[in-house]
Amino acid sequence: MEKLNLGHKNIVPNSIKQVLTMLKYSLLDYVGSRRFFVLLIIVAIIAIMLTAVMAYFRPADSLASPLSFYSNWWGESSTLVIILSAVFFGGDAISGEFQNKTGYFLIGNPIRRSAIYIGKWLAALMASLAILGVFALITIGNGLYYFGLSGLPSQFLEALLFSIFYMVSALGLTFFFSSMFKSSTVAILTTVILLLFAFSLIQALVANLAHVEPWFIITYGAQIISNVLMNPYPPHVSTTSVHSAAGSIASSKAISITTYNASIFEGLMILAAYFLVTIIIGPILFERKEFT
Amino acid sequence: MANPLLQAINLTKRYGQFTALSNLNIKIVGPKCVGFLGPNGAGKTTTLKLFTDMIRPTYGHALINGVDVHKNKKIALSMVGTLIETPEVYPSLTEKEALFMIAEIKGVPHKFLERSVKEVVNKVKMKRWLDQKVGKMSKGMKQRINIAAALLGDPDIILLDEPTSGLDPRGMSEVREIIKDLKKEKKLIFMSSHLLSEVSEICDEVALINHGKLMAYGPINEVTSRFSNGRTAIIEVSTIRPLQSSVIKRIRKINGVRGVDILDTKRFNLRLFGGIDAQQKLLESLVKLRIGVISFKPSASALEETYLSVFKETV
Numbered sequence: 001m002e003k004l005n006l007g008h009k010n011i012v013p014n015s016i017k018q019v020l021t022m023l024k025y026s027l028l029d030y031v032g033s034r035r036f037f038v039l040l041i042i043v044a045i046i047a048i049m050l051t052a053v054m055a056y057f058r059p060a061d062s063l064a065s066p067l068s069f070y071s072n073w074w075g076e077s078s079t080l081v082i083i084l085s086a087v088f089f090g091g092d093a094i095s096g097e098f099q100n101k102t103g104y105f106l107i108g109n110p111i112r113r114s115a116i117y118i119g120k121w122l123a124a125l126m127a128s129l130a131i132l133g134v135f136a137l138i139t140i141g142n143g144l145y146y147f148g149l150s151g152l153p154s155q156f157l158e159a160l161l162f163s164i165f166y167m168v169s170a171l172g173l174t175f176f177f178s179s180m181f182k183s184s185t186v187a188i189l190t191t192v193i194l195l196l197f198a199f200s201l202i203q204a205l206v207a208n209l210a211h212v213e214p215w216f217i218i219t220y221g222a223q224i225i226s227n228v229l230m231n232p233y234p235p236h237v238s239t240t241s242v243h244s245a246a247g248s249i250a251s252s253k254a255i256s257i258t259t260y261n262a263s264i265f266e267g268l269m270i271l272a273a274y275f276l277v278t279i280i281i282g283p284i285l286f287e288r289k290e291f292t
Numbered sequence: 293m294a295n296p297l298l299q300a301i302n303l304t305k306r307y308g309q310f311t312a313l314s315n316l317n318i319k320i321v322g323p324k325c326v327g328f329l330g331p332n333g334a335g336k337t338t339t340l341k342l343f344t345d346m347i348r349p350t351y352g353h354a355l356i357n358g359v360d361v362h363k364n365k366k367i368a369l370s371m372v373g374t375l376i377e378t379p380e381v382y383p384s385l386t387e388k389e390a391l392f393m394i395a396e397i398k399g400v401p402h403k404f405l406e407r408s409v410k411e412v413v414n415k416v417k418m419k420r421w422l423d424q425k426v427g428k429m430s431k432g433m434k435q436r437i438n439i440a441a442a443l444l445g446d447p448d449i450i451l452l453d454e455p456t457s458g459l460d461p462r463g464m465s466e467v468r469e470i471i472k473d474l475k476k477e478k479k480l481i482f483m484s485s486h487l488l489s490e491v492s493e494i495c496d497e498v499a500l501i502n503h504g505k506l507m508a509y510g511p512i513n514e515v516t517s518r519f520s521n522g523r524t525a526i527i528e529v530s531t532i533r534p535l536q537s538s539v540i541k542r543i544r545k546i547n548g549v550r551g552v553d554i555l556d557t558k559r560f561n562l563r564l565f566g567g568i569d570a571q572q573k574l575l576e577s578l579v580k581l582r583i584g585v586i587s588f589k590p591s592a593s594a595l596e597e598t599y600l601s602v603f604k605e606t607v
């Protein structure tokens with residue numbers, strides 16, 4: 001074939017441009033993937049079930065006020081959507097580059113691994129926000145149906161904003177773990193277990209056994225999403241005594257349950273800290289990993 | 293354009309106690325095709341990965357055009373096309389999207405993107421599938437896309453790790469044709485292979501590697517004659533005209549010639565006793581016979597002999 005003389009020399013773009021390139025094509029890949037479709041269906045099912053329950057049972061506590069509606073709906077289920085998105089799009093984002101060998105297509109090019117990491121992270125964030133957006137729209141649709149436009153509490157908008165922050169932070173975390181392991185299964189399992197169970201468990205143990213505020217746990221910080229929807233905002237620390245039912249009153253031991261609640265500022269700091277640490281260390285881990 | 297340059301200085305890679313590559317020193321200058329030949333597990337992929345910063349050297353340096361790949365990857369790889377092992381493309385991307393992605397990463401100017409992608413896609417005969425998702429393609433088609441990606445941006449240096457592996461025989465020969473075409477474009481091609489025939493068909497020079505050690509590097513005939521010292525080298529000669537039997541008789545009488553094997557009317561193998569000096573004298577004698585010699589190269593079997601003798605000693 002005749003050689004095309006394009007009469008130019010390529011100048012390798014700066015890393016910011018390359019991040020945008022990675023963002024563009026990773027997003028195309030995410031949105032075209034079956035995974036995106038599956039998550040969309042899952043979120044749609046959750047939303048439709050909630051809609052049906054509200055419409056059929058008309059639960060009094062949920063429909064008492066706009067705030068309680070959004071609290072019961074968004075406050076209870078948005079974190080699940082966020083965690084699912086973070087795991088779906090971030091759980092194997094970097095480990096997959098090794099395991100699926102997609103990294104071999106990219107790494108031999110003049111691009112920093114951190115640019116690949118950040119580009120993919122941004123794409124995952126956009127795909128996740130699209131999913132969260134769908135869930136938010138259905139939530140608001142129901143809210144408007146029951147309470148009208150005047151019944152859109154400002155606290156919900158705050159909760160929405162905090163949800164986005166949590167999304168950012170949770171994706172930081174899932175990307176971080178995906179760059180720690182070369183096996184996608186290990187990376188995904190780790191993040192699922194941590195975000196869905198382990199963090200809440202550690203949080204409860206730390207609060208109750210050690211009576212220490214679990215300020216270092218991401219899910220603790222994320223509670224500001226549901227807390228901001230409560231009126232009034234829950235106290236920083238509350239202790240509830242529970243008497244064990246068994247035995248006589250005289251011999252019963254009172255168990256005290258301590259609950260901590262982060263202030264909004266504190267919660268935002270926790271989310272920000274998780275984001276900053278993971279977005280700095282994750283790319284460093286990726287830079288250091290060998291494609292063996 | 294400056295001469296493309298690949299250089300390894302004491303390049304070493306250890307995995308724990310195991311040395312996958314041991315003190316590689318090699319300097320490859322200028323446009324040519326160098327075959328990196330060795331059996332499986334010799335350290336070929338390891339070397340190529342060190343040249344693309346996929347792994348870090350335990351010590352030593354991999355330099356491309358004088359730039360240390362590990363210290364300054366973006367600059368070192370700016371004029372390089374690579375294909376290491378068998379990469380996979382993000383499965384939901386179409387062929388076109390995948391190649392655009394690589395072209396943009398390499399910095400092909402926006403207005404040339406379309407043309408550049410078209411050019412490489414034509415080379416690897418994958419034009420029909422531009423809008424098909426890569427995830428649905430066969431192994432062979434994916435490997436063509438990988439080659440196309442390596443060619444994007446018109447690199448001076450091309451690093452290929454067993455580019456024909458995983459292809460069917462037709463695919464293999466097509467890829468070899470692509471590489472031969474690239475040679476005409478004044479590129480430095482460094483290609484690993486465990487197939488002798490492939491290296492002797494395509495390459496000008498050969499680097500032999502085994503157990504992580506470089507055994508020899510040089511033009512193919514030089515390497516083969518070095519290892520066939522005092523032994524028989526086989527040289528394949530092609531002529532422009534069909535050979536007369538009288539001529540063949542005279543060839544048999546040339547000093548050092550042990551035998552002539554006719555391959556077809558314009559091609560024969562010479563079994564020659566002696567090293568590179570004997571080869572040079574033989575060529576001069578053949579030219580004097582005015583039989584219209586158009587090519588003179590140690591045949592694959594000569595390289596095979598070398599290969600076997602080199603690798604026998606180390607196994």
Ligand SMILES: Nc1ncnc2c1ncn2[C@@H]1O[C@H](COP(=O)(O)OP(=O)(O)O)[C@@H](O)[C@H]1O
Pocket residue numbers: 292307310311312330331332333334335336337338339
């Ligand atoms: N990650 C690794 N850990 C340990 N040994 C490895 C690793 N990667 C490669 N090796 C070993 O290094 C040697 C060279 O491998 P490689 O460069 O892939 O050989 P080849 O010449 O076939 O491409 C082999 O013996 C291989 O088993």
Ligand SMILES: [Mg+2]
Pocket residue numbers: 333336337338453454
């Ligand atoms: Mg190999």
